[in-house]
Amino acid sequence: MKYLLLIFCCALFSAQTTIKGKLQSSDQNPLSRANIILLDKNGNIDTYALSSADGSFSMVTNSYGDFTVEINAMGHTSAKQKVSFIRKGTVIDLKTLVLEKINTKDIKEVVITRSNPIKIKKDTVEYTASKFTNGTEQNVEDLLKKLPGVTVLNDGKIKVGDKEVERVMVENDDLFERGYQTLTKNMPTKPVEKVQILKNYSKNKLLKGVEKSEGIAINLTLKEDAKDQWFGNVYLASTSYIEDMRQGKINLMNFSKRKKIYLLYNANNLGLNEMNGVSYLINPESNKTVENVGNEISTLSMLNLHQKNYSFGDERTNFNNDQLASINYIYNFKKDWKLKAVTIYNTTENRNYTDSYYRFNYGGTAFANSENKTWKQNNRNVVGKLEISKENKKSNLVFYTKFSSLNEDNDNQFIFNSVPNFQKGDNRLSALENRLVYTKKIDSSQALVAVARYIHQDRPYRFSEDNNLASIISGNPLAKIMHQELNSGLEFGGVKLSWLNNFSKDQNLQIQTGTDLRKHQLSSNLQVLDANNQALIFDHSLYQNDVDFRKNQIFNQIDYNLTWKKDWKLTAQVFNQYLWTEFNQNKKEKLSVSPSFNLSYGTFRFGTLSINASKRYSTTEVDNLYTGYIYQGNRYFKSNDLDFALMPSYNAGITYNRGDQLTRNLMLSVSYTKNENYLSSKSIINPNYSFYQSILVNDSSLFMSMLELKRYIKFIKSRISINTTYTQSDYKSSVNNQPMMKTKFSNLKTGFEMKSGFLFNFNYELGYDWNFSFVKTEMGNNNYLNQKGFVNLYYNLSKTVVSKLKYEYYKSGNSNQKNTQFLDFNLNYNSAKYKAGFFIQANNLLNTKEILTYSLDNVSESAYIQRLLPLHIVVGINKSF
Template sequence: MRDKLIILLVALLVMSGDLYAQKLIKGEVVVKNTIQPLENALVMVLNKKDSLIIQYCRTDQNGSFLINVQDSGEYILSVSYPRFQGVHKTLKVSDRISDKINITLDRLENIIDEVVINKDILRIKLNGDTTEYTVAAMSLGKNDKVGSLLQKLHGITVSDDGTVMVKNKVVSKIYIDGQEYFSYDPRIIVRNVRADAVKKVQVYDEETELTKSTRINDGKKIQVANIILKEEAKKSVFGNVAANYGSKGRYGLALFGGLFNNSRKIGINTSISSLASNEIFVVPKIIGNPETRNYALTYNDELKKNLHFNNEISVNENRNETTTDNLEKQFLENDFRSNFSSSKNQSGNRMLRLNSRLTGNLGNDLELDFKLKSTAGHHLYHSSRYAVSTKEDSSIINSQNDTSNVNSRSYSFNPFFQIKFNISKEKRRYLLMVLNSGNVYTNAIDTKRNLTYFSKNTDTVVLDNQSVNKNTAHNLFSFLTYGTGIDKYSNLSLSYSVNIDSKNESFLFRDTDPGTNIPNDPSYNYRSTSKSEGLSMSYSLNKGKVQTSLSGYVLASKLKLHALSGDNYNLKKDFLSGNFSLLTRYQLSERSQISSQYKYNLIIPTIFQMTAFRPIINPVTIYIGNINLESSKNHFFNGNYGYFNSFRNITIGSQVEFSMTTNPVISKLDIDEQGKTYYSNVNDHDMALKQFNANLNFSKGLLKNSVIIGPAINYSFSSFSEILNNTLAKNKISNFSIGGTLTKQNRKTFDFTLRFNFGIDAVINDNVKSKFQNRLMYVTSSFTIDTKLYLGKGFQISQRSSLEQFGKDVYSDKLLKQKYTNVQITKELNKQNMTISIKAYDIFSSYNNVIQKFSPNRFLQYNEGFISQYFLLGLKWDFNKKI
C-alpha cells in the first residue's frame, strides 16, 4: 500500500510539473457595452514572428477560455466571431500563470470600416536579408505561372517583359530549390513554371560571382529569388505549347517542357518568332522587322550524394531590319548646331553558348566547384546612313553618306576551378584555392565607304577602305584565401590574389581610293599586359538581431603597352585601386529591420580611355587618348527600412541612396568650324558628381484583402559633367514623383491593376557661356489600367489602356504624349486544357515612339521605325502530369 502511495505521489508531481511547465492563458469574451458572455467565439494564439497558429479553442457558455503554450515570449491573441469585429492584440507570456484577459467584441453594424480576418493568410518570415513567403493558400488560376504568383506577394513587382523587381532592384537570378534552371534568362521560369507547384518563395541579396568565388568582397550585391517546390511537384512533367499568327506577317511558335524527378531537372525551351512579345500587357511596338530563333536545353542532376551537375546549351539566332532618325542639338557659346541623321540597318547574329558546372563534396573535408563557359558567335551587319550638320541659321556645315559591311566571328573559353579544404569545421577554418582563365578571340572584317562634304572649304573627303581587326585576350586569375571563425558569432578571411591580363590587337587599314585624305596611317598593332597583385580582408558578425560585414582590398597594377602605328608608342603606368565596404543590418522586431551600407572605391581609368587607337571610320569623328588620366574616388551610402505585417497585410519600405565621385573622368569635346568633333577624356579635379535617390512605398490590403493599394513617393537627382570647346558644363537632372498602384487579383468576375504617377522633371545646364541651353521643366504623368473580365464558361476579356506625358519637344514646343490600347479575348477549353485567343495591339494606332536623352551640352531626340496596330490569333496548350 505504501509503495502504491509513493507511485501515486510521484505521478502527481510529474503531472503537476508538466502542468507548471505549460504557460496558461486564460480570459473571458463579452459583447461590448454589455455583460453578455460570447459563447463559441474562436480564440487563437499566433506566433508573432510569422503568424503561424500555435493553439486555438472555443469559449464556453460563460465566454471563458483557457489555452496552454509551451514557451514564454510574445504572441498574437486573435478572437473572432461571426458578425463581430475581430480583436488582435500582442500578448506577453511569462513563466508564471498569466492574469485573466478580458476581451470585448463589437458588432459589425456598429463599425464604420469593416475589418475581416482573411482565411488565406500569406505567411511571411524575415530572417536577416531573406524574406520568405509561404504561398500555400493563394487564389490562382488553373494554368497560372510563377509570374502571376509573384505579382501577389508584398513588395514584389513583375514588369511587362517578365522582369522581377524587389524594392526597385531587378532580380538577377531565379533558382528552383536552390539550383540554377535556365540561368541565362530567369524570365523563362517566370513565364513557364506552374504557380500551383510552388510552396515557398525566398527573396534575398546574394554576393556577386566574384565575391563568392574569391571571397574578395567587391562591395556589390545582387537580388535573387529561390522558388521552393511542393513535394508532389518535385516528380512531374509539365509545360506548354503556344502558337500565334496575325496581320503584318507576325507569328510566334514556342515550346517549353520540364521534367522534375526529385533532384533531377530537365528543361527544354524553344521559340521561333517575329514578335517582341505575345502578351497584351506590354508596349505594343515591334522595333524593325525582327526574326528570332532560340533553342535551349538544361540538365540538372545529383550524380551522387552532395555532388551536383548542371549543364546548359543554347543557340540564339537573330535577324532584324531597322530604321532610325536622330535629331541632335549641340549647344555652343554663340551658336547651336543641329545634326540630323537617318540610317537603315540590317543585322544577323548567331550565338552558341555552353555553361557547365560540377559542384559538391569530394569527401568530408573537400569541396569542389568547377565551371566551364564557352561561346561561339557570328555577326553580320550592314548599314547605310545620311547625315547633315547645320548652324542656327540652317546653313549647312557638312554632310555625309556612308555604308558599312561587317563580318565578325568571335570565340571565348572560360574555365574556372575552385577547391576548398575544410581544415576544422568546428572552428570554421578553411583554405580556398581558385584558378580562373579567360580567353577571347575576335576576327572582324569591316568594309566601309564614307563620303563627307565640308561646305566651308568645299572639300570632299572620300574614305573607301577595308579594315581587318584581330583581337586576342587572355586572362589568368588565381588567389588563395584562408578563413577562420573568431568566436561563436564572427568570421575572418584573408586573401592574396594575382591577376594577369594580356591583349593583342591589330587593325589593318587598306585604302582603296587614292583621294583619301588622312594625315597618318591609321593602321596599328599593339600588345598590352597588366599584372595585378592584391590583398583583401573580410570580417562578418552575426549575433542575434545584429549582422555586420566589413571588407576591403588593395590592388597594385602595372600596365605596359607597346604599339606600332604612325610612330612607336610605349606606355607604362602604375595604378593603385581598392575597395572598402561596411554593411550593417539590425532586426528591430520580427516584422521590421533597418540596414545601411557604405562603400568606397578607387577606380582606375581604362585602356580605352587612355589610348588613341581607334579605327578611323568617319572624318568628322576623331578619338584622342589621354595617358595622363588619374584614378577617381567614389563614395556610396545606402540605407533601408522595411516593415511587414502579414496578419494585417501591410508593408512599408523606404530607401535612401547617395553617391559622390570626386576627380571623375569626364568627356572632353572640341568641335571646329568644319563640324569635326575630337573626343577625349580628362579628370575634373574641382568637380564632384553626385547622385541621390529616396523613395517611400506602402501597401495595404483592403476589402478582405481582395484589393491592394500601394502609394509611393520618389525623389532623384543626378549630375553629369562635360567639357565642350574648353568650357565646362554640368547637367543637373531632378525628378519628384508621386504614384502608386491599386490592384484586385482574386479571379472573381472582375480583376484590375491601376498604375498612376505624377511628377515634375527639371533639366538644367549651368554652362552660362552658352545662350542655347537645356533649361527645361515639365510635368510628367502616366496612367495605365489593366483589366480582366471573367464571363463564365471559360471566356475572359483582358485589356490594357495607357496614357503618358513624358516631355516636351524642344523644336516644336509641343508636349510629347504616348497612348495605346490593347485588347484580348480568350476561351478556355478545360477538357483539352487549351486556351484560344484573339489579341489586338494598339487598336487606335496612337502609339508614339519618340525618345529623348540629355547631356550637358547636347540634346538628342530619336525615333526608331516600328510596327504597331496588329492582331494575333493564338492557341496555347498547357500540360501537367505527375510521374
C-alpha cells in the same frame, strides 16, 4: 512643403496596426519559430510573422476590420484568436498564449495533416502553391505574382521585399542560374506543389552558416505525380496573313531526383527578344564572391554598328525575326558527382528605323543636321557550358568550361542631309572560359575556398561606309568609301584563396588573397577607297593603333561583420591591390587601399538607419588608352590622350527604412560621391563629323537622393506609392578648342503608382511620372520635361475568362511637343479540362506609328523619331501537357 511631407509621413505610420503577443508551451517554456498568420474574414492572408527565441511576436498591418490570428507550432496543437480593430494606429496585445503539447506516449503512429498556406522555418518561407492559384495562371511567373512579399518586375526579374532573387531552382537543382526568367515565364504552374523562399542563401552548400550571406533564392518543389514525367506546353500565336507576324514556342521538361532536362524552342517576329533569359551566358561572370576571381570583365566591344531603342519595350520598337533553341541538362550521379550542361543556339534579325534632328550652337559655330536611318543587324549566337562537380560533407570541387561564338552582320542605310550613305560591317567573337573551385570545410564555422580562372576572347571587326567623309579626311576628291579593320583580344588568368570564419551568429570574418594577369591587344587601321573599291594613298598615321596593354595585380581583401545588442550592425571592408602595368613598353607600379564601412541601427518600431562611407579606385583600361582615332560609324571618331591611371573616388551616404518585408512604407536615402579625377573629353564638332578624345580631368561630384512612400488606403482597398529621386552632377569638358567648360546637370523624377486589391472581379493599376532635366553652363541654362503615365485595367468575366486593358501616355521635351499614346487589349480563356489557354491580344490599337524623344546637353539639343510596330491582333493557344 516639408511640413506637408512630415504630416504625410506621420499619417502613414499612424495608419499601421500592430498585433503582438507571446507564445508559451503548456510546460511554461517559450515557443520560438512558431508561425503566426493574420487572415481576413474571407480567409485571405494579410500578413504573417515568426516568433522569436523568447516566444514574443509582432506583426503590422495597414488593414482594419475583423481578422483571425492563426498560430501553428511543431509538436503543439494549433490555436486561433479572433481580433477586430476599426481605428488606425491601434496596438493589440494578445498577452501570453499557451499552446498544448501533443502527447505521443501511447500513440504508435501519428499522422499530422496540415493545410497552412504559409510555413516559416529558420531561413525558409514556404508557400503551398494551390492556396494561391485559381486556374488562370499560365506559368510560374503568374503564380509568383500572387505570393505575399514577392514582386515580379517588367523584365521578369523577381524581388522578395527589396532584395532581388539570385536564382530559381527546381527540386534544389539550378538549371538557369541568373537567367531564371526563361524558366519562370515558360514552366507550367500545375506540377508545382510548394514555393520556397530561401533567405541567407549560399550557392555553395558547404558555406551555409559559414559565409555572411544575404542572398535570396527560390526553390520549386513538385508534386509526386509530376516527378520523372515529361510535361510542358506548346504556344502558338499569329496575326492575319497581311501583317504576317507570329510566334511558336515549345517547352519540354522532365524532373527527377537523378536527372533534370529542359528543352526549349522559340521563334517569333512579334518584337520579343528571345535572348533576355540566356544572355548572361555570353558575358563572363563578374562578381566579388569567394567563388570567383576577376571583376569588371566583360565581352570585348570596341564598336557598335547597330542602334536599338531602350526607352520602350521590345514589343513597341523591335522589328525582328528571332529563333532560340536551348537544352539544359543536370545529372546527379550516385557517388556525389553532378554533371550540368547548357547549350544555346540563337539567331536574330533586328531592324530599327529612326529620324533625328541635331542642332549645335557653341563658340561661334552653329549648324543643324537631319538624318534618316535604317539599321539592320543579323546575329548568330552559339553558347555551350559544361560543369562537373563532386561534393561530400567536408569538401567539394566544381569545374566548368564555356565556349561562346558570335557572328554579327550589319547592313545599314542612312540619309544624311538628303545625301544617301551606306554602311556594311561584320564582327566575330570567339570566347573560352574555364573555372575551377575547391571548397574545404574545416569545421562547422570555418572553410577554405580556392578558385582558378582563365578567359580567352578574340573579336575582329571589318566595316565599310560610303559617304563624303572619305574625301574630307583624306583631301582626295576621288575618295568615296572608308574601310576600317580592327582586332581586339583579351587573355585573363587569376587565382584566389579565401578563409571564412563564422565566430558566432554575431561575428563573421572573411580574408581573401590572390593575383591575376590581364593582357589586352588592340590593332586598327583605316583606309580610303575610290568608287571601284581601290585603295588610295592616304596618310593614315592618325587612324592607326597597335596597343599591347598588360595589368598584373596582387590583392587581398578583409570583410568583417559584427552584430551587438541585436540592434547594431557593422560591416567593414578593406581592399588592397598592388598593380604592375605595361602600356606599349611603358611600365608603372601603383598601390591602392580601398576601405569601406556600413553602420546600422534597427528595431521593429524605429526602423533601420544606416550610414556608409567608402574610398574606391577605378583604372583606365584598353578602351581608354589607344591614341589613334578609331572610326565608330555615324560620322564619329574617337581616341584618347591618356596613360594608365588610378582614379580615386569618395562616397558617403545615409539610408532610413521603416517597415517589414510585406509592409515597407518608407525609404529615404542620400549619397554624395567626390571624384579626384575622372574621364572627360575634348572634342571637335562641325557639320560633317565629330572627333572626340578622352582626357583626365580633376574634381567632379555626384549627389543622389531618393524617397519612397507607400500606404494602403482602406476605403478604396488600394496601395499608393510615391517615388521621388533627385540627382545632381557636375563635370568639365572642352569643345572646339575652347577653354574647359563646367556643366551642372540636375534631374528630378517624381511620380506615383496605385494598385488595387479588390476581392471581386475588377482591379486596376495606374501611375504617372514627371521627369525634369536641367543643364546649367557658363553659356546659359536649358531644361526639358518628359512625362509618362499608364493605366492597366483587369476584369475577370468568369473564373476562366480574364481581360486586360493597357493604356500608356508619353510626352517628351518642351510643352509644345507632341504626345504619344498606346492602347492594348488582351483576352484570355483558360480551360482546366483541356489544359489549354486561348487568347486574343490587340497591340497598339491606336495605331501609333512613331514616337518622339528629346534630349539636350551643354552644347546641343536633339530630337529623335522612332518608328513603332503597327497595330496588330494576335490570336493564339497555350496548350499544356
